[in-house]
Amino acid sequence: MYDQPAVRRQAPVPAYDRMLESIRYEGAYPTLERADETVRRVMAALGRELTGDVRADLAARLPLEAALAFTGAVPDPDRRTGWGFVKDLAARNGISPAVARWDTGAVLSVVARLAGPDLLSRVLRALPEGYALLFGQAELTRRQEAQEA
Numbered sequence: 001m002y003d004q005p006a007v008r009r010q011a012p013v014p015a016y017d018r019m020l021e022s023i024r025y026e027g028a029y030p031t032l033e034r035a036d037e038t039v040r041r042v043m044a045a046l047g048r049e050l051t052g053d054v055r056a057d058l059a060a061r062l063p064l065e066a067a068l069a070f071t072g073a074v075p076d077p078d079r080r081t082g083w084g085f086v087k088d089l090a091a092r093n094g095i096s097p098a099v100a101r102w103d104t105g106a107v108l109s110v111v112a113r114l115a116g117p118d119l120l121s122r123v124l125r126a127l128p129e130g131y132a133l134l135f136g137q138a139e140l141t142r143r144q145e146a147q148e149a
Contacts, residue, residue: 016063019110027106035106040069042107045089047073049080054119054126061114082130101134109136 017032024035043062047070050058055075059067080088090100112120112135124132124139132139 016065019063019066019114022110022113023106026109027102029106036065038103039066039107041089041093042104043069043111044073045085045092045104046108046111047071048076049085050123050126051075052126054122057119058111058115058123061116061119062111066111079128081128082132082134084128085131085134104134105136108134112136 020032020035020039023029023039024032027035027038029035029038043066047055055071059071062070086097086100086104089095089104090097093100095103115123120135120137124135124137129139
């Protein structure tokens with residue numbers, strides 16, 4: 001036959017590396033290591049909040065490293081509001097609530113994009129009030145549903 005020219009391809013960037021770059025940008029973190037620490041803390045905290053099919057479906061959309069941090073946490077029977085989630089994250093990690101809120105927003109806004117709109121809606125329905133803002137979403141649905149009922 002004929003010789004084809006060699007195509008130079010860059011090595012594919014692993015999904016977790018892309019996730020870390022996005023979170024590093026969203027959170028304005030100085031290093032990928034700082035972004036990685038933040039992902040692991042926030043995903044473990046989220047893993048304590050979700051159970052069942054929604055937990056499994058979200059884990060399937062995450063890069064392996066984030067999914068392991070998420071599913072490695074045992075769900076907590078106590079339900080926390082969004083603000084309770086932030087305060088618990090702060091207390092467990094010895095950081096201020098302001099830093100915990102910043103970290104949560106940086107990570108969960110990227111998780112929201114990875115999940116997609118349908119799964120994100122299911123995740124938010126499975127959580128108590130106050131989480132939508134943490135995922136970078138407006139929390140209008142529950143109030144509208146309550147007014148319509």
